[in-house]
Amino acid sequence: MADEHWQSIRKTTTQVHLEYGPAHATLFATDIRLRRGPPLTLALSLQSNLRTCHKGVGTYIDAKALAEGNIDSLDRLQLLDSAVISRLLDLVGDSGFLTVPWHLVLDLDGTHEFMVQPQLPDITAAPSLFFSVLRE
Numbered sequence: 001m002a003d004e005h006w007q008s009i010r011k012t013t014t015q016v017h018l019e020y021g022p023a024h025a026t027l028f029a030t031d032i033r034l035r036r037g038p039p040l041t042l043a044l045s046l047q048s049n050l051r052t053c054h055k056g057v058g059t060y061i062d063a064k065a066l067a068e069g070n071i072d073s074l075d076r077l078q079l080l081d082s083a084v085i086s087r088l089l090d091l092v093g094d095s096g097f098l099t100v101p102w103h104l105v106l107d108l109d110g111t112h113e114f115m116v117q118p119q120l121p122d123i124t125a126a127p128s129l130f131f132s133v134l135r136e
Contacts, residue, residue: 006033006043009087013048017078017128020070025062031107032084034091039115042088042131043105050109067109074114074133077104082127101134 009032016029027049035041049063066074079085101115116131 006035007091008033009091010081010084014081014084016044016046017080018066018074019076019078020066021073021075023062023065023070025059025066026080027059027063027066034088037103039101039103040092041103041105042116043107045107047107047109063108071106071108071112074106074112076133077106077116077131079129079131080127085127085129088129102131104131104133 011031013028013030014032015026017026018024027046029044029046030048032042032044035043046063046066049059050067052060054060079088100117102118104114104116106112106114115134117134119130119132
């Protein structure tokens with residue numbers, strides 16, 4: 001998705017947490033990018049979780065389950081990396097969180113798109129930023 005309107009947040013691997021249906025997974029994300037809207041669009045790749053020689057590890061098993069259809073039941077994405085969160089907040093600014101919904105694009109054996117509601121981080125808790133999927 002090469003486009004001059006995308007701003008890179010992080011190219012290298014970081015962890016994200018996903019909640020879907022009755023399950024959850026912590027996977028590795030790469031190529032995290034932001035495009036100013038409207039709507040604001042956050043994109044990231046989960047593809048690296050499917051590229052492993054060790055098919056018995058949890059990240060591969062969870063990513064495979066998501067790629068085979070469970071991604072449709074995604075409820076929430078959580079960013080865990082304080083550097084990613086800080087960069088995102090710097091790029092968007094406080095007013096950007098008021099612009100809802102956001103567009104979330106996940107690359108995992110294809111492109112999956114969601115409209116999400118960001119939740120401002122609790123500065124007293126461990127750094128994390130949540131995006132809840134909006135259902136029609």
